[in-house]
Amino acid sequence: MKLRRHNRLLLLIAAYKALQASLFVAVGFGALHLLHKDASDVLAQVTVALRFNPESRFVNFILDQAALLNDPILRRIGLVAFIYAAVSLLEGAGLYLEKAWGEYLTLVITASFLPWEVFEVFHRHTWVRITLLIVNAMVFIYLLRIVSHRRKLTESIEGD
Numbered sequence: 001m002k003l004r005r006h007n008r009l010l011l012l013i014a015a016y017k018a019l020q021a022s023l024f025v026a027v028g029f030g031a032l033h034l035l036h037k038d039a040s041d042v043l044a045q046v047t048v049a050l051r052f053n054p055e056s057r058f059v060n061f062i063l064d065q066a067a068l069l070n071d072p073i074l075r076r077i078g079l080v081a082f083i084y085a086a087v088s089l090l091e092g093a094g095l096y097l098e099k100a101w102g103e104y105l106t107l108v109i110t111a112s113f114l115p116w117e118v119f120e121v122f123h124r125h126t127w128v129r130i131t132l133l134i135v136n137a138m139v140f141i142y143l144l145r146i147v148s149h150r151r152k153l154t155e156s157i158e159g160d
Helices: 008-033 039-049 057-066 071-096 100-123 127-159
Strands: none
Touching (some): 008 071, 008 100, 008 127, 039 057, 071 100, 100 127
16 A cells, blocks of 8 residues: 655645644733733733843833733634634644645635735835745745646546
8 A cells, every 4th residue: 555645845834834823822822811910011021031122112012002902802812813723723734634625725814814914014024024925925826836736637537
């Protein structure tokens, strides 16, 4: 019996989606951890512990935004983060198993975020934003090629 090898790029994208899911799980738990607490005080303690420059524009921006957080907003952030983590995990599982639905799901979700990512890069370009845009564009193009190739194979088989 010959074992079929996994598509390595699909495995890489699946791992990326799993990493993305774990990041959003961490965000969800972080939001829930901040419930019934003063988020700006907690984040100020984190910036001191991590030895960030307290005069930094970025640190001040984060602390100003944290002051706006309240329990209902934190619950929503947690819920959305957990939902997005579940979707990312579903995408990763579908890609790992090399299922067509996983490829289509990832293709649609990636395509839906590309315009926003392009807007963000034009609005304020940073290396992180540019890198994420490039990675997601490459994922989109690769999955589009796989889906197109599968469709052509299906049409040629049905045409015979």
